[in-house]
Amino acid sequence: MIYAEILAGGKGTRMGNTEMPKQFLMLGNKPIFIHTVEQFLMNKRIEKILICCPEQWVSYTKDTLKKYISDTTKVIVVKGGETRNDTILNGCHFIEKNYGIQDDDIILTHDAVRPFLTQRIIDDNIDGTLKYGAVDTVVEAFDTIVHSKDGKIITDIPVRNEMYQGQTPQSFNIKLLMSFFNSLTDDEKNILTDACKALVIKGIDVHLVKGEVSNIKITTQYDLKVANGLVEENK
DSSP states (O other), X not given: OEEEEEEOOOOOGGGOSOSSOGGGSXXXXXXXXXXXXXXXXXXXXXXXXXXXXXXXXXXXXXXXXXXXXXXXXXXXXXEOOSSHHHHHHHHHHHHXXXXXXXXXXXXXXXXXXXXXXXXXXXXXXXXXXXXXXXXEEEEEOOSOOOBOSSXXXXXXXXXXXXXXXXXEEEEEEHHHHHHHHHTSOHXXXXXXXXXXXXXXXXXXXXXXXXXXXXXXXXXXXXXXXXXXXXXXXXX
């Protein structure tokens, strides 16, 4: 089966003083995460969509889904974890318990606050994961990347045409992902907060999928203003 896992566990502290986590804020005439869910619902290859959110927001998420989406039979709300990787694993364990996991089952993990992903990105993630086992969505880095270990002095300036900016989805064969995470020590789990980075460090190939500049992550109030402008433009 092909699953999508929408990661809605963040608190959104960089958004400033808001009454709820950023994924629940309004974008146009509906919450940000609803836009994201709709993109996955449009793709007929996706068979189940998991929304992983903080435990205290589970009921709110379910009620909001019913308000904005007429058919929620493919959508399941699952409690998230303390970290991003814990949240991803919670989704995988839910799948394992309720559906079982087959050798070719894959999961597309995606930020709830990236509502502008395209069907092409979704399809490329599916195709790439079925072929390679693990893929990451990226765009070329247009600006020079400066590396500094202490935040004060430049340590290195990498070659720009070898640099990419990570987006989501990050997509995996579920058995590969769970087997890998089960092999990590607790210290490694705390340090390796990004699933793709964790796989790379352990020597597992992660292939690239081309993203889109418009596939922005809504993190700050400025991002939300830009996103609202894109919604108006798309109308």
